[in-house]
Amino acid sequence: MLKKVTVFGLFFALVPSVAWSEWQLNMNRGVTDTSASVYDLHMLVLYICIAISVVVFGVMFWSIFHHRKSKGFEAHQFHDSTSLEILWTVVPTIILVIILFPATTSLINSYDSEDSDIDIQVTGYQWKWRYKYIGEDLDYFSVHTTPADEIRNKATKNENYLLEVDRPLVLPINKKIRFLFTSNDVIHAWWVPAFALKKDAIPGFINEDWTRINEVGIYRGQCAELCGKDHGFMPIVVKAVTEEDYAIWLKQQKMLKQQEALASKQSWSKEQLMAKGEEIYNKNCAACHQPNGMGMAPVFPALKGSAVALGPIETHLDIIFNGKPGTAMSGYGEQLSSVEVAAVLTYERNAWGNDVGDMLSPADVDKLKGGK
Amino acid sequence: MSTQATDMVHDEHDDHGPAKGIGRWLFSTNHKDIGTMYLVFSLVMLFIGGSMAFVVRAELFQPGLQLVEPEFFNQMITMHGLIMVFGAVMPAFVGLANWMLPMMIGAPDMALPRLNNLSFWLLPFAFTMMIGTLFMDGGGPNFGWTFYAPLSTTYAPPSVTFFIFAIHMMGASSIMGAINVIVTIMNMRAPGMTYFKMPMFCWTWLITAFLLIAVMPVLAGVVTMMLMDIHFGTAFFDAGGGGDPVLFQHVFWFFGHPEVYIMILPSFGVVSHVIPAFSRKKLFGYNSMVYAIIAIAILSFVVWAHHMFTVGMPFAGELFFMYTTMLIAIPTGVKIFNWISTMFRGSMTFETPMLYSIGFVILFTIGGLSGIMLALAPVDMVYQDTYFVVAHFHYVLVPGAIFGIFAAVYFWLPKWTGKMYDEGLAKLHFWVSFIGLNLTFFPMHFVGLAGMPRRIPDYPLQFADFNMVVSLGAFLFGASQLIFVYVLIKTLRSGEKAEQLPWDGAEGLEWTLPTPAPYHSFPTPPKVD
Ligand SMILES: [Cu+2]
Numbered sequence: 001m002l003k004k005v006t007v008f009g010l011f012f013a014l015v016p017s018v019a020w021s022e023w024q025l026n027m028n029r030g031v032t033d034t035s036a037s038v039y040d041l042h043m044l045v046l047y048i049c050i051a052i053s054v055v056v057f058g059v060m061f062w063s064i065f066h067h068r069k070s071k072g073f074e075a076h077q078f079h080d081s082t083s084l085e086i087l088w089t090v091v092p093t094i095i096l097v098i099i100l101f102p103a104t105t106s107l108i109n110s111y112d113s114e115d116s117d118i119d120i121q122v123t124g125y126q127w128k129w130r131y132k133y134i135g136e137d138l139d140y141f142s143v144h145t146t147p148a149d150e151i152r153n154k155a156t157k158n159e160n161y162l163l164e165v166d167r168p169l170v171l172p173i174n175k176k177i178r179f180l181f182t183s184n185d186v187i188h189a190w191w192v193p194a195f196a197l198k199k200d201a202i203p204g205f206i207n208e209d210w211t212r213i214n215e216v217g218i219y220r221g222q223c224a225e226l227c228g229k230d231h232g233f234m235p236i237v238v239k240a241v242t243e244e245d246y247a248i249w250l251k252q253q254k255m256l257k258q259q260e261a262l263a264s265k266q267s268w269s270k271e272q273l274m275a276k277g278e279e280i281y282n283k284n285c286a287a288c289h290q291p292n293g294m295g296m297a298p299v300f301p302a303l304k305g306s307a308v309a310l311g312p313i314e315t316h317l318d319i320i321f322n323g324k325p326g327t328a329m330s331g332y333g334e335q336l337s338s339v340e341v342a343a344v345l346t347y348e349r350n351a352w353g354n355d356v357g358d359m360l361s362p363a364d365v366d367k368l369k370g371g372k
Numbered sequence: 373m374s375t376q377a378t379d380m381v382h383d384e385h386d387d388h389g390p391a392k393g394i395g396r397w398l399f400s401t402n403h404k405d406i407g408t409m410y411l412v413f414s415l416v417m418l419f420i421g422g423s424m425a426f427v428v429r430a431e432l433f434q435p436g437l438q439l440v441e442p443e444f445f446n447q448m449i450t451m452h453g454l455i456m457v458f459g460a461v462m463p464a465f466v467g468l469a470n471w472m473l474p475m476m477i478g479a480p481d482m483a484l485p486r487l488n489n490l491s492f493w494l495l496p497f498a499f500t501m502m503i504g505t506l507f508m509d510g511g512g513p514n515f516g517w518t519f520y521a522p523l524s525t526t527y528a529p530p531s532v533t534f535f536i537f538a539i540h541m542m543g544a545s546s547i548m549g550a551i552n553v554i555v556t557i558m559n560m561r562a563p564g565m566t567y568f569k570m571p572m573f574c575w576t577w578l579i580t581a582f583l584l585i586a587v588m589p590v591l592a593g594v595v596t597m598m599l600m601d602i603h604f605g606t607a608f609f610d611a612g613g614g615g616d617p618v619l620f621q622h623v624f625w626f627f628g629h630p631e632v633y634i635m636i637l638p639s640f641g642v643v644s645h646v647i648p649a650f651s652r653k654k655l656f657g658y659n660s661m662v663y664a665i666i667a668i669a670i671l672s673f674v675v676w677a678h679h680m681f682t683v684g685m686p687f688a689g690e691l692f693f694m695y696t697t698m699l700i701a702i703p704t705g706v707k708i709f710n711w712i713s714t715m716f717r718g719s720m721t722f723e724t725p726m727l728y729s730i731g732f733v734i735l736f737t738i739g740g741l742s743g744i745m746l747a748l749a750p751v752d753m754v755y756q757d758t759y760f761v762v763a764h765f766h767y768v769l770v771p772g773a774i775f776g777i778f779a780a781v782y783f784w785l786p787k788w789t790g791k792m793y794d795e796g797l798a799k800l801h802f803w804v805s806f807i808g809l810n811l812t813f814f815p816m817h818f819v820g821l822a823g824m825p826r827r828i829p830d831y832p833l834q835f836a837d838f839n840m841v842v843s844l845g846a847f848l849f850g851a852s853q854l855i856f857v858y859v860l861i862k863t864l865r866s867g868e869k870a871e872q873l874p875w876d877g878a879e880g881l882e883w884t885l886p887t888p889a890p891y892h893s894f895p896t897p898p899k900v901d
Contacts, residue, residue: 027822052741053737063717067651067719074719079658089706096699096701151437186520186522198754198757226826229443231446232827232828
């Protein structure tokens with residue numbers, strides 16, 4: 001142990017990265033009653049394990065130290081003892097039973113997701129989360145926003161590196177929130193350590209879990225089930241606010257939605273669409289199709305020179321809007337607004353040397369949407 | 373068990389010596405040659421799998437993406453796991469079984485020598501194919517060694533079909549090896565050697581072999597279901613067609629959990645030979661050791677879903693798997709207490725095999741204790757899929773399987789080669805490995821508890837420092853295996869001549885053979901009483 005401490009101390013002195021970090025050793029207590037009970041259980045078992053190790057290793061090292069041939073110790077031949085063997089079967093059994101009581105209680109508690117105040121459907125996508133406030137007509141995607149330059153070490157990493165999203169999940173404190181987890185493609189797992197809540201999001205199935213947050217704050221987590229290439233880049237951010245703030249926020253969101261609808265009625269120039277399209281593309285599409293439109297053969301096709309991007313506008317729109325079932329290309333009709341779809345489509349047709357020259361206006365997207 | 377020393381000079385067998393040239397290896401039906409091939413193969417795989425871990429740790433040395441793309445990173449973690457499990461640990465144990473079982477039970481060879489040859493020679497082809505997928509269009513398997521559907525089916529790279537075929541070949545090889553072990557042990561024991569006089573290594577391998585026969589077909593089944601889903605339009609794991617992705621996990625872990633015992637039981641056996649030898653005492657509680665192994669093996673079939681506490685099981689399921697998992701701690705504890713009692717009031721010396729065995733007991737206990745923590749379903753909601761789990765299974769597997777194998781190799785190497793290894797260098801190998809291992813895997817507990825998910829190519833800044841320590845430890849641990857190779861080469865080239873019984877406390881039929889052990893072990897069975 002002493003050795004480890006000095007070794008760590010040495011790194012502490014040498015490594016320039018100390019400014020970033022915390023040498024955190026243990027779990028946090030979290031901000032829900034569940035997380036507190038999980039933490040207590042964790043500490044209980046941890047202490048029991050440490051106690052067991054002290055006894056077991058104590059006997060062992062005492063023996064290693066004293067019963068050695070170099071000290072002239074003669075072996076005592078004994079190789080059976082029924083009473084000892086009964087003892088070390090019974091004692092561990094008792095310890096286990098002691099642990100199992102609080103564990104069972106805690107488990108019962110975590111299964112009680114009845115009587116919730118707010119229901120939220122969480123859907124995993126490769127590689128983003130979608131939050132749907134059931135009964136509120138509010139539904140949006142939450143995409144990671146850590147700049148590529150930071151990931152590629154071309155810019156200094158910010159404090160929330162890899163743990164930042166464009167639109168966090170906003171929740172009120174002191175309310176029972178029930179989550180319904182599912183997935184659009186592969187299995188993901190939604191995990192916020194501060195809530196001690198981790199649940200798999202499984203395509204075609206719905207999993208339930210719940211939480212009740214006790215403190216206002218911003219809580220960050222990550223996808224916990226390997227879900228493909230960008231598994232490490234689909235963070236979760238939850239903003240817990242007071243009930244009043246939550247009501248205000250809900251209202252704002254609804255207003256924003258109306259404004260968006262209005263924006264699609266405006267007329268957009270091709271330049272405007274291209275600029276917006278580039279932004280949307282880099283945020284939503286570049287992970288697979290790459291910023292230069294070259295894709296990653298053979299799974300993610302290039303859009304530069306692609307027959308779809310250069311072909312009829314309807315086919316192109318259809319694939320962006322509805323995706324291609326059974327592949328990683330999911331439909332963006334629900335995630336992106338009409339303006340954004342129009343922009344990204346126009347961008348793909350006219351960027352990286354693609355030169356179809358045409359464009360699609362948001363109003364046209366609306367029209368086609370209505371036609372469906 | 374006392375043995376009658378047998379005179380092993382058999383002139384009439386001289387013409388049965390090894391064949392010349394490459395044919396000796398290609399067509400070998402000799403348990404020692406095949407054992408050697410298995411061991412060398414597994415050493416090569418250890419280095420290939422290790423270099424993949426090296427890539428992973430180099431990328432994780434600092435936050436940010438420096439060396440490899442996430443896509444390739446995922447292939448590396450997947451291949452690292454598959455190669456270490458199926459290429460390094462399992463073949464090493466089969467190699468040890470090949471070498472030691474006939475010598476321990478007083479048999480001339482394994483019961484089914486041609487099957488033995490086939491089961492080895494499947495492996496190089498299986499692994500060539502599997503590693504070859506890395507060079508295919510779309511890259512190799514990138515879905516983790518647990519290959520959960522639908523990431524490994526609908527969303528997998530095209531090379532997954534080759535991966536499936538490779539798994540089939542490895543499975544066939546393991547099943548053949550297991551059949552051979554069972555037939556050998558059941559039929560070829562020397563007269564007088566009853567089951568309860570059998571050396572522990574034979575017991576552990578007998579149980580392991582039954583586990584293998586029980587679960588390798590399940591693995592074959594699950595990859596075949598994948599194959600059907602991918603190519604033949606079935607929907608076992610696709611909810612859209614009425615299937616269930618979670619079914620995959622149930623079937624996989626029904627194989628996967630016994631599999632982890634397959635990777636530890638033979639080590640239990642090895643340690644149960646080494647510790648008594650260097651304590652100069654009989655193994656404490658032989659019978660309870662045997663019952664404990666049988667109990668562990670049976671329980672291993674009813675705990676599988678503790679790998680799946682977050683999939684949304686019904687409450688009763690969650691409770692059942694939590695309780696059964698805790699139960700496993702009891703027989704495992706019995707084994708640990710028995711080893712310590714064997715050491716207690718012995719007359720101990722600390723040659724390298726003993727160091728590795730003590731290292732095994734200490735580190736395996738740590739891994740076992742974190743296993744108890746992980747068994748608690750409500751807390752596992754936090755541990756699941758974090759580095760805490762990575763720390764746990766490396767603590768049981770690296771000291772468990774790998775240290776057990778090192779202990780075995782150092783213990784029996786004098787008998788195999790007729791030469792003594794360099795004790796000083798071997799101890800250096802142990803200490804550097806031991807320190808490197810703890811530096812690598814201990815801090816993983818901390819980052820896991822602090823919230824770092826596993827299988828990510830890049831991580832938030834708060835985990836940076838421990839990850840650097842982990843990477844440095846991993847480089848040290850990797851480098852220490854070069855010492856091992858050097859010790860082996862040095863032993864073969866210039867090792868001192870070993871005595872017939874190099875360890876004064878060692879017992880068993882294998883030590884009654886001359887040193888080095890003759891090409892055919894016991895042409896006439898020795899008598900055991
Ligand atoms: Cu994910």
